[in-house]
Amino acid sequence: MTRMTILATFLLLAAPALADEAKLARGKYLVTVAGCNDCHTPWKMGANGPEPDYSLMLSGHPQANVLPRAPKAQGPWVVSAAATNTAWAGPWGVSYTANLTPDKETGLGKWTQRNFTETIRTGRHMGRGRPILPPMPIPMYKHFTDADLEAIFAYLQSIPAIRNKVPEPLPPEGS
Amino acid sequence: MRVLLLLFLLSAAAHAVPPLPARLEETGIEGATLAFTPQHALWSDGSAKRRWLYLPPGSTIDAARPDAWEFPRGTKAWKQFSRGGRIETRFIERLPDGSWRFAAYQWNAQGSQALLAPPEGVPAVGIPSRADCLACHEGAAVPILGFSAVQLGPELKRLAAQGLVRNLPPALLESPPRLAPGLGYLHANCGHCHNDAGPLAGVELALAQRAAAPRESAERSLRSLAARRDDVLRRLRSANPYVRMPPLGTRVVDADGVALVESLLQSRPKELSP
Numbered sequence: 001m002t003r004m005t006i007l008a009t010f011l012l013l014a015a016p017a018l019a020d021e022a023k024l025a026r027g028k029y030l031v032t033v034a035g036c037n038d039c040h041t042p043w044k045m046g047a048n049g050p051e052p053d054y055s056l057m058l059s060g061h062p063q064a065n066v067l068p069r070a071p072k073a074q075g076p077w078v079v080s081a082a083a084t085n086t087a088w089a090g091p092w093g094v095s096y097t098a099n100l101t102p103d104k105e106t107g108l109g110k111w112t113q114r115n116f117t118e119t120i121r122t123g124r125h126m127g128r129g130r131p132i133l134p135p136m137p138i139p140m141y142k143h144f145t146d147a148d149l150e151a152i153f154a155y156l157q158s159i160p161a162i163r164n165k166v167p168e169p170l171p172p173e174g175s
Numbered sequence: 176m177r178v179l180l181l182l183f184l185l186s187a188a189a190h191a192v193p194p195l196p197a198r199l200e201e202t203g204i205e206g207a208t209l210a211f212t213p214q215h216a217l218w219s220d221g222s223a224k225r226r227w228l229y230l231p232p233g234s235t236i237d238a239a240r241p242d243a244w245e246f247p248r249g250t251k252a253w254k255q256f257s258r259g260g261r262i263e264t265r266f267i268e269r270l271p272d273g274s275w276r277f278a279a280y281q282w283n284a285q286g287s288q289a290l291l292a293p294p295e296g297v298p299a300v301g302i303p304s305r306a307d308c309l310a311c312h313e314g315a316a317v318p319i320l321g322f323s324a325v326q327l328g329p330e331l332k333r334l335a336a337q338g339l340v341r342n343l344p345p346a347l348l349e350s351p352p353r354l355a356p357g358l359g360y361l362h363a364n365c366g367h368c369h370n371d372a373g374p375l376a377g378v379e380l381a382l383a384q385r386a387a388a389p390r391e392s393a394e395r396s397l398r399s400l401a402a403r404r405d406d407v408l409r410r411l412r413s414a415n416p417y418v419r420m421p422p423l424g425t426r427v428v429d430a431d432g433v434a435l436v437e438s439l440l441q442s443r444p445k446e447l448s449p
Contacts, residue, residue, distance in 0.1 A: 093417070110377040118374065126375060128310035128368050130417045169417040 020154075027155025030148055031058075039097045039135065042084040050083070059107070059162035061086035061096035066167075070094055079135075088135050094170040095133035103161040108153075116153040120144060133169055192270050199280040199289035202266050203229060204253050208339070213326035215359035218421075218429040220301070222256040228322055230339060239342035241324045241386040243316035248273065252319050256301075260286045263302050267318055275318045277308035307423055314373040315366070315383070324386035325352045325362060344387075352386045357439025358393055359384075360432050364421055371395070380407075404440050411436060 041052040070089030071080050079090040086097045099107040118127025123138040196202050207227035234247035250269040256262045261282040268276050279302045280289035296304035312318040328351040334340040366383030368375050381399045385392040410420040411433050
């Protein structure tokens, strides 16, 4: 076997793994720059001020953090957020950020690529359920390409699973 | 070469799909082949509904696959919603390439004319967006949800005799599908999304019934309900729009439907024990 044949065989065998690695790296990049950690990773107070708690990376609003009723909107101030940045109140009611880790019971572990893509495209849970609520920027994110959404989903499926059952959203008071 | 190009252009023109008509009357609703009523109704906040189907002349529905009927190209279906007066008429059409398209027509206040609703729907009166049409109608094996072996049951013999449906398995003609009311309710209201084959299969809640395997699908439903009966009932009873099921096309809890499901769950304790 010539050196060229050995090299070609190696490249042929390694290509899929290299492609997967590139996809995961692209997904990590997109998750980072699109700000997913801003809301889906709970924030804590660090030495230099608030910072994401990466021990809970992308696991959504902590189940144990039961919040009191949201403050009433006053004047032009219509939105409020919890200190963790994982719970938001506004004209839509109260929303809690989702667990994006691959935990099978409380995260995206049983989701398919189609479920994920259709959620972002339609703004509905799994593409056919309840509306995805603010502050999730669906009107912007729905413009991600299919390849971007595949990379993001692949990356999210590769991170550590964290069991955390996020509370259900609440409707506006009096509705 | 020019001849080939001309033939190609003529063929493309013959298969070009015209845009959705601006008025309901232009969809051909007056020429519908038949009116029909499914055995198990989809809850639509108490709206009265009427449904029609059109098959192109000489065509039939192939029912060889009892739970995935093959509708001919050119099939059209309409469903009209009324609350006091006519509100909207939804329209599904199978195109020459085999794909389906969906639209809704909104009736004016006088009930004299219905115009094509915008793609984003008219949420104020409950008219769904086209994306929301797909959310329900793409989850099942065939987008026409109410015209199936499970939903037509006792009508199958008549439809076969009229030559509208062919290749129905003889066993189905002899013993048409008849579901327990609670299972029928779950099939009609939940099964188009919550089934074993569609995009939500991972949720593992199989509520669609199969004419080809009625006992197996009923047992499968009861088994999958066993693990989450409390959650199913909680969502059916909930007034929270972010929690309640179904999430589309309804805002009002269906007390009668909830009672049917409660009755089903109470009457099948053995199958529902985890």
